[in-house]
Amino acid sequence: xxxxxxxxxxxxxxxxxxxxxxxxxxxxxxxxxxxxxxxxxxxxxxxxxxxxxxxxxxxxxxxxxxxxxxxxxxxxxxxxxxxxxxxxxxxxxxxxxxxxxxxxxxxxxxxxxxxxxxxxxxxxxxxxxxxxxxxxxxxxxxxxxxxxxxxxxxxxxxxxxxxxxxxxxxxxxxxxxxxxxxxxxxxxxxxxxxxxxxxxxxxxxxxxxxxxxxxxxxxxxxxxxxxxxxxxxxxxxxxxxxxxxxxxxxxxxxxxxxxxxxxxxxxxxxxxxxxxxxxxxxxxxxxxxxxxxxxxxxxxxxxxxxxxxxxxxxxxxxxxxxxxxx
Amino acid sequence: xxxxxxxxxxxxxxxxxxxxxxxxxxxxxxxxxxxxxxxxxxxxxxxxxxxxxxxxxxxxxxxxxxxxxxxxxxxxxxxxxxxxxxxxxxxxxxxxxxxxxxxxxxxxxxxxxxxxxxxxxxxxxxxxxxxxxxxxxxxxxxxxxxxxxxxxxxxxxxxxxxxxxxxxxxxxxxxxxxxxxxxxxxxxxxxxxxxxxxxxxxxxxxxxxxxxxxxxxxxxxxxxxxxxxxxxxxxxxxxxxxxxxxxxxxxxxxxxxxxxxxxxxxxxxxxxxxxxxxxxxxxxxxxxxxxxxxxxxxxxxxxxxxxxxxxxxxxxxxxxxxxxxxxxxxxxxxxxxxxxxxxxxxxxxxxxxxxxxxxxxxxxxxxxxxxxxxxxxxxxxxxxxxxxxxxxxxxxxxxxxxxxxxxxxxxxxxxxxxxxxxxxxxxxxxxxxxxxxxxxxxxxxxxxxxxxxxxxxxxxxxxxxxxxxxxxxxxxxxxxxxxxxxxxxxxxxxxxxxxxxxxxxx
Numbered sequence: 001x002x003x004x005x006x007x008x009x010x011x012x013x014x015x016x017x018x019x020x021x022x023x024x025x026x027x028x029x030x031x032x033x034x035x036x037x038x039x040x041x042x043x044x045x046x047x048x049x050x051x052x053x054x055x056x057x058x059x060x061x062x063x064x065x066x067x068x069x070x071x072x073x074x075x076x077x078x079x080x081x082x083x084x085x086x087x088x089x090x091x092x093x094x095x096x097x098x099x100x101x102x103x104x105x106x107x108x109x110x111x112x113x114x115x116x117x118x119x120x121x122x123x124x125x126x127x128x129x130x131x132x133x134x135x136x137x138x139x140x141x142x143x144x145x146x147x148x149x150x151x152x153x154x155x156x157x158x159x160x161x162x163x164x165x166x167x168x169x170x171x172x173x174x175x176x177x178x179x180x181x182x183x184x185x186x187x188x189x190x191x192x193x194x195x196x197x198x199x200x201x202x203x204x205x206x207x208x209x210x211x212x213x214x215x216x217x218x219x220x221x222x223x224x225x226x227x228x229x230x231x232x233x234x235x236x237x238x239x240x241x242x243x244x245x246x247x248x249x250x251x252x253x254x255x256x257x258x259x260x261x262x263x264x265x266x267x268x269x270x271x272x273x274x275x276x277x278x279x280x281x282x283x284x285x286x287x288x289x290x291x292x293x294x295x296x297x298x299x300x301x302x303x304x305x306x307x308x309x310x311x312x313x314x315x316x317x318x319x320x321x322x323x324x325x326x
Numbered sequence: 327x328x329x330x331x332x333x334x335x336x337x338x339x340x341x342x343x344x345x346x347x348x349x350x351x352x353x354x355x356x357x358x359x360x361x362x363x364x365x366x367x368x369x370x371x372x373x374x375x376x377x378x379x380x381x382x383x384x385x386x387x388x389x390x391x392x393x394x395x396x397x398x399x400x401x402x403x404x405x406x407x408x409x410x411x412x413x414x415x416x417x418x419x420x421x422x423x424x425x426x427x428x429x430x431x432x433x434x435x436x437x438x439x440x441x442x443x444x445x446x447x448x449x450x451x452x453x454x455x456x457x458x459x460x461x462x463x464x465x466x467x468x469x470x471x472x473x474x475x476x477x478x479x480x481x482x483x484x485x486x487x488x489x490x491x492x493x494x495x496x497x498x499x500x501x502x503x504x505x506x507x508x509x510x511x512x513x514x515x516x517x518x519x520x521x522x523x524x525x526x527x528x529x530x531x532x533x534x535x536x537x538x539x540x541x542x543x544x545x546x547x548x549x550x551x552x553x554x555x556x557x558x559x560x561x562x563x564x565x566x567x568x569x570x571x572x573x574x575x576x577x578x579x580x581x582x583x584x585x586x587x588x589x590x591x592x593x594x595x596x597x598x599x600x601x602x603x604x605x606x607x608x609x610x611x612x613x614x615x616x617x618x619x620x621x622x623x624x625x626x627x628x629x630x631x632x633x634x635x636x637x638x639x640x641x642x643x644x645x646x647x648x649x650x651x652x653x654x655x656x657x658x659x660x661x662x663x664x665x666x667x668x669x670x671x672x673x674x675x676x677x678x679x680x681x682x683x684x685x686x687x688x689x690x691x692x693x694x695x696x697x698x699x700x701x702x703x704x705x706x707x708x709x710x711x712x713x714x715x716x717x718x719x720x721x722x723x724x725x726x727x728x729x730x731x732x733x734x735x736x737x738x739x740x741x742x743x744x745x746x747x748x749x750x751x752x753x754x755x756x757x758x759x760x761x762x763x764x765x766x767x768x769x770x771x772x773x774x775x776x777x778x779x780x781x782x783x784x785x786x787x788x789x790x791x792x793x794x795x796x797x798x799x800x801x802x803x804x805x806x807x808x809x810x811x812x813x814x815x816x817x818x819x820x821x822x823x824x825x826x827x828x829x830x831x832x
Contacts (some may be wrong), residue, residue, distance in 0.1 A: 181682065187684050187685070189682075189683070189684045189687075192682045196682075217603075217604040217607040217608075218553055218554065218556075218557065218604060218607050218608050218611045219604075219607040219610055219611055220607075222553075222611055253680075253682065254682070256680065257661060257680075257681060257682050260661045260664045260665045260668065260680070260681060261657065261660065261661050261664070262648060262660070262664055265616060284552070284616075285551045285552055286551070286645055286648075286649075287548040287551060287552060287617050287641060287642060287645050288544075288548065288551075288642060288645040288646060288649065288821075289551065290649045290653070291645075291646040291647075291649040291650050291653075291817075291818045291821075292813075292814030292815055292816070292817035292818040293646075293650065293734075293737070293738045293741055293814070293815050293818040293819075294649055294650055294653040294654075295811060295814045296741055296745055296811035296812075296814065296815055298737075298740065298741030298742075298744050298745065298815075299650065299653065299654075299737075299738075299741055299815070299818075300653045300654050301741075302654075304737060304740065304741075307740070307744065309747070315744035315745070315747045315748040315751070316747065316748060316751040318744075318748070321744075321748055324807075325804045325807055325808075
């Protein structure tokens, strides 16, 4: 039993030259692959056919193609097409492919597409066009990925039934959820109205306070009735009307609606503290209290177009006039 | 005569739609119509409502045309009287009233009639000196509230259709009057003046000047609302200065320098102490305001200030239209309207987001505003692909001068007309009752003056039942209500008309 094991030593032949390997330089496929990876390391922006030609002119094109395809399927390289020249470039893939372990290639394709969409998410139909997969297959894959908690679906605020898919741990972008004024994809108009009235009341109180000192002159009175958006934000946050944190941009959108209501006006001034312009607001009176025409029934009549000297709607027997004259 | 006048108006092929429809400039009437028509025309010419000129085709025939602005200003006569009374006093008011009643009259005639009126009002107890009235007349002429009518041109006797003309510099100069004969006639309780020296010089009310004054009232009110009452005072003064130094027809006034304004404020007796103390601040607050009430154009003399009528009336017209949108459609529609007006061109989605109105409501209000011509649509096509359907942008915008202001103005005319029709209808329906009431009242007054005992008067007044009396009271209050409504509608019409006039000038 202790007879020494005799390892047969056979003469190792030269590796049989496969038709794909060129005998000129005697490179193996593995060596060519390594060389390609080195080249890609040297040119991080990518290598194209020309570089490969100059580097290994003797290697047959078919060999190169096969090696490159293998590298692609192993997820070690990416293939790109140059925008201007429409040439093909290959470069090393930087990202670790660890999390894609345990999924098959179709799922990998879908995952990559979803990853590229970032935090805006991508729609079902777009995935289908990009991956050219079947609808049923795609659905199966998406369900599987969701089950593995790799992706999630978020419903967009612009179209309630439309679902976008994004990576599981990403925060959806503002354009999808709508921002602070949307909760559960519904526009919270009551909250906006409440904040609207609150801001207006704050500015009114400031103006009232400023008017208490008329002796100092109208300029002082006017300048004292200004409030900057930061200050208003502070006051509103202190009132704790909303549960989440209001940013200055949010308050500025509310204040803009008040400007468009004609109740306040905005002016940009430079603040000593911060760089750049600071927006300040104050209430203004309208230059006309109300148009004279709206004080008679005809000014607000809904059937004014049908009114005339004959017909069903006449000023002589107009019900609106009857009510108004009583 | 009224039916004749009306038939003249309607017969002249005007566009239908009420007394205030804009008239065509001239209509042809044959000169050889019956006397009543001639008389009607003469009356209207006397009251500055109709003017005549030789026809282009045949110099021997006169063409008559309506001066529709003057016809419209008939509605404003009460306002004129109130303004004159507020600015000057009762004697000027009487003078103006007489002149409005007479249409065109010579200065002596007006003074004579006013003196008579004052005598009657004061029950013949006082003798009002016509020289005081003469001074009042001079004041009115100086401030351009009354203007000389054109007189016959020198070659008028040759032409069949006389031409009238007046020289620019003589428009407001009062000729020398002889007060003595007037005073004598008054003492004799004469009712007619008879021959007098200046019977060739005829005066009428200057409607344009009153328009300027009405506009100034609106502007001063705007300044007072924006800042405070003292600013309104200052603005009133500045408006007076501008009027004195600028041409009334130009869309921008001449520049006033800071020092001139300061002097005027100092010299003015009615300036409040607050104004004197903080004069620079008030001026600064006014010209920095966004409503363009004063615009600072230069630095010479401490600052040059002008008023640009087109900008300020654009702001006023926008405020009027905002108010109309607010009352008719609501505050959310107002926000959308103002947003589109300020940002010029907006897409539906942008409007929703910036105005923070829920999508369904925003769409509803947008289309309502579109239906009533407040918003217009502009479609921009994008993409030139032959295969795919062409995507187009739909933008909303506000076309202020052409669409919105004109629609609102037409609607205001219609509203004013409706109020007048309603008033006329109410009065004619109850004419019998009102006449009876009026007769009873005059009877009671005369009998009371003659000293009839009270119980007899009470017996007489019971001939009208309490229900009838309350109905009469109700009719009177309805009448007043409607008159007030017409005055307010007239305010809106003034602002919109001024805006359209000044915006077409620039």
